[in-house]
Amino acid sequence: MVLSRRTLLLSSAAAAGATTWPLAAMAAPQTGPLRTDPFTLGVASGDPDPDGFVLWTRLAPAPLAEDGLGGMPSRVVPVEWEVAADERFRRVVRRGVTAARPESAHTVHVELGGLLPGREYFYRFKAEGFLSPYGRTRTTPPLWAAGGTLAMAFASCSQYEHGYFTAYRHLAEDEPELILHLGDYQYEYQAGVYTIPGGNPRDHAGPETVTLANYRQRHAQYKTDPDLQAAHAVAPWAVVFDDHEVENNWADEVPEQPDPDFPARRAAAFQAYYENMPLRRTSIPRGIDMQLYRRLHWGRLATFHMLDTRQFRDDQACGDGYKECADAYDPARSITGDRQEKWLLDGFRRSSARWDVLGQQVFFGQRDNNSGPQVVTSMDSWDGYAASRDRITRGWVDAGVRNPVVLTGDVHAHWADELKLDYADPTGRTVGTELVCSSITSTGNGTDVASGQHPWAAWNPHLRFYNNQRGYVRTRITPDGLTADFRVVPYVTTPGAPIHTRATFVIEDRVPGLHQTADNPTPSLMSAAPIDTVEQETSRP
Template sequence: MPISRRTLLLSSAVGAAGATTLWPLAAGAAPYRGPLRSDPFTLGVASGDPEPDGFVLWTRLAVDPLAEDGLGGMPDRAIRVGWELAADERFHRVIRRGAILARPGSAHAVHVELDGLSPGREFFYRFHAERYTSPTGRTRTTPPHWATPASLAMSFVSCSQYEHGYFTAYRRLAEDEPELILHLGDYQYEYQAGTYVAPGGNPRDHQGPETVTLANYRQRHAQYKTDPDLQAAHAVAPWAVVFDDHEIENNWADEVPEQPDPNFPARRAAAFQAYYENMPLRRTSIPRGIDMQLYRRIRWGRLATFHLLDTRQFRDDQGCGDGYKDCPAAYDPARSITGAEQEAWLLDGFHRSSARWDVLGQQVFFGQRDNNAGPAEVVSMDSWDGYQASRQRITQGWVDAGVRNPVVLTGDVHAHWADELKLDYDDPTSRTVGTELVCSSITSTGDGVDVPSGTHPWTAWNPHLKFYNNQRGYVRTTITPDAMTADFVVLPYVSRPGAPAHTRASFVIEDRVPGLTKIADSPTPGAGLRAEGSADLGAETVRQETERP
């Protein structure tokens, strides 16, 4: 997915020119064309997709973020937005500056795609529109492709359901000051208020109906972006994002919606356009109708290569419906969760890689999780378990390519997990060929509960599953040439703001030694530990997998 190497100042209209507003004004309404009436930088700033010589800078103007038409209360005209890039936080040493037009056809979102910068450097940026100035963001370029840096501080997150709690985990992540953040999907949820209710109730509500139209998705993204904790996380470091299902609707698969819907192609196109408008993505990801190029690579010198996957847009439909099933389709060699083209791209990347760590950033559980103690294999049809031949080809691919340290990062399941990956899960003594780290949700399914280590019932017949915790949080990693350390950070509650963060457990993966070594295990003081029987724990996890009550 090469792009020409020049500084690109792009609006986020879907197309190089001629984009127009896709939704008409209300009957009798006159377009507003006057000056900005208040601060338009209500959605914060962000950066993303770093390379050795550049990155993307993002903002979107909105004086009324929750306006029902999705246009943020902005004048029906282009707005000139200035931008500055500096070597210091006070902008005494400005390195670059320029201007770009934010247009109504892209909901006044802008992407500034920069190159020609020095590698491995920290930068600060901000935007100006008329008499207003945005908050300051911090970002960085990656090291040169030939360099092996001493370390990388990377955190990854997923599943932030606005209604289910406060985004304090984003704030705690920002306070860690990572160098790179991966968001692995379910950045926003599509439901109308009160449709998807967390245990104990929802502490806040979605604005507007279930997201179907472009206006709906723009409004919903804006509501999430107004959250100050999310804004802090966006402003602290560059992000690399991939979507899962809720950015469109629950459990969609390629062109197949969850429920029959003849308008699903239009809904998918609207969701993709709004996703691009609201994310710091390069122009290679500009949607073209119902298609969007999202799988890509980010290289952190020779230390790590991040292979970012798309397991929604090209997958075969889930076999036997959603949920946990003993389903013959799970073993069908013709079925794929990535599609043939993406699979070939990934396998080729394994063979070409010279990185110490090859990291797959993707959405759904990769390793096997059989929830049945008996002879039948009952697994999630929505995860890689439902596409076992696809998983086998990818796993065998990194083994055949001699990948030095394969690590899979995963979101989706609203709980922390850590597991060891096998070529043969039916033989517990077979060698471990990789490692999976799964982050919990930022808020989805509410407060959760601290589970004593080793008590999840599934580990009895899935011995490769090494850790589980059902609190909200994120995973913080430190990657060095010799090891990857993963801290499973949790919060005792999200139903009210301001929760402290705590490292619940830490694991290390040593260079050339696939698998997990636990180095810390610390239950959260006062987090409300409760003793639960095996049936309760299993049922709770199944509810998280299906995600809808």
């Protein structure tokens, strides 16, 4: 791949602030002026709108400090910030000073307005003589803008221990205009608990994350990775969490295993998540509550409905896992909660977008893993909340949503499927499309599937594509269609893997469903993936 000058600058800037940190506790907090570079965790931006965005950084000269405070002194540190119209900062358009405070682990959130719509900007920070790497971001088009093109990528599931974040580096090299992260940004496990065959190539620092200090330390460890820093620096992100940002398969106030201290753990996880993500003030947690579902408008080309399918869901039915379960069809059960469901349905009715895109966490379409008459599905996905899924699907149909597309993470494999009102009738009308990204690293290297088909597709014909390699999905959205490239790397347990597009699908305007335009198996890895590699999230090691 030939890299543009801009990507090289962004990549080198992100890498300059990153080091491979030892897994022992780092230096004690500094006193007096800062003596070492505090910008070890890079920079980020997020939640763009027509006149602004959020800028983020965190000061942490000793990022893996066990107390989660990054080796910072217990005092307020002024942080200068600049926004420019060029990458050399010759045309600075905004600048200011904000405070990095010890009570928020010296994180910085600058929520900007008053900028021009549809523009590219560059930003950086300075603190006590140290200059951060710079990042690229942008404002969204005006709300009335109907045309244009959006280059958007989405990713999920980056288990630090399971491999190197090479896919994040390649995502940065693609230079998207917007990145969605659909959950499992970090994992809670202590080193050696969640392992892959052959052993984990990297280890987590610290114990299983339970306290605020634990979660802060874990977020910091992930952000020391230079490939992740490059992905954050290249474009604004819109993020939502799934389960591992707290613990595996939690559901509202119900932990995976009985735990009387779970409310405190959830509150700590939410606090650290907000601190370490480029989120607006509207998402500041209040104890165990956090406002995460929200909308992002890209003019009238696309509306992104970012969902929260963890915080308000009923507990998984029938004890979780893959089950034939009558309770999964109970209309009283919800994966979104009543308020979020009403918000989403109201959004469908009010939408004037060409594309309505749901950015969410768990598999939406039906996946029956049993070839016989019983329907056996995952209780952690929308299959476990079938009536909730039916209400949402019928909601966009009744509202006349022009192009509904669901984007999904969680399952550590690429999938593409067509959405139905009645999955029992394979010839029935297709009413939407789902695109599922694989993991960045979770479950290790993975294996290509030459046919591009999962065995379950034989009795689930709406499941159109499957690949079990690591990677992300790159999209190009225009008024006439959405093109999705399923990007894969052949390995993650050693760094430096190449990238290629495994398959390409097009969704045409007003034609729900998938049209495949490219199929590129990896020649050296063309063997079927075992069925037990699917839905790794339902089985904690």
